[in-house]
Amino acid sequence: MGNIFGNKKTTRITEQDKAVLQLKQQRDKLKQYQKKILSVIEKDKELARKLLREGKKERAKLLLKKKRYQEQLVEKTDKQLDTVEQLVHDLEYAQVEMEVLNSLKTGNESLKEVHKLFSIEDIEQIMEETKEGIEKQKEIDEILAGVLTAEDEEAVDMEFAEIIRQNLPDVPVSDSNISEVELPSVPTEEPKPKNEKIIRKPVPLSA
Numbered sequence: 001m002g003n004i005f006g007n008k009k010t011t012r013i014t015e016q017d018k019a020v021l022q023l024k025q026q027r028d029k030l031k032q033y034q035k036k037i038l039s040v041i042e043k044d045k046e047l048a049r050k051l052l053r054e055g056k057k058e059r060a061k062l063l064l065k066k067k068r069y070q071e072q073l074v075e076k077t078d079k080q081l082d083t084v085e086q087l088v089h090d091l092e093y094a095q096v097e098m099e100v101l102n103s104l105k106t107g108n109e110s111l112k113e114v115h116k117l118f119s120i121e122d123i124e125q126i127m128e129e130t131k132e133g134i135e136k137q138k139e140i141d142e143i144l145a146g147v148l149t150a151e152d153e154e155a156v157d158m159e160f161a162e163i164i165r166q167n168l169p170d171v172p173v174s175d176s177n178i179s180e181v182e183l184p185s186v187p188t189e190e191p192k193p194k195n196e197k198i199i200r201k202p203v204p205l206s207a
Contacts, residue, residue, distance in 0.1 A: 016098075020091045027084045034077040041070050 044067045051060035 014095075016091055016095050020088055020095075023084050023088045023091070027081060027088065030077055030081050030084065034074055034081070037070050037074050037077070041067050041074070044070070 044063045048060040048063040048067070051057075051063065
């Protein structure tokens, strides 16, 4: 089954890729041409103003006519750019659609290969065997539940817990982790009351 989904197709340049590349190159050339024309238009505009200040009206008017013609070229270039951009978009979208269709085709072929590995009869047999195994285990549980008493159930649970405890890894304990706890010393003498008064017996005076 690993070979079904693991096949990798080598990337190759298609005719659509070449067409998209050529269109993008043409688009870049049109943009450069348009930028050049706009620069010339700006220079002609400044020159026309200078000629008018110098009184050279005819030459200024001629430059304005040239400027108008160049502006029409810019508009024409804009339309061509829009057309090229649309073609690039359509081609790229068509490539995406083709990739999706190829992926669907590959997926369907892989699914068919998987279906060949298991027939309907095999699946039904597996399901039947699974069902029988579940039912048999259920019967065993019911028999054991009827035989064992509550004490037996408790003993089984305790034994089960003990087995789990024994299978757990031991936690290493180092001497450094054990701290000695010093207990306070216990007094050996009986404590005297703090407020104890000393009673003195009277001494008789000599005659």
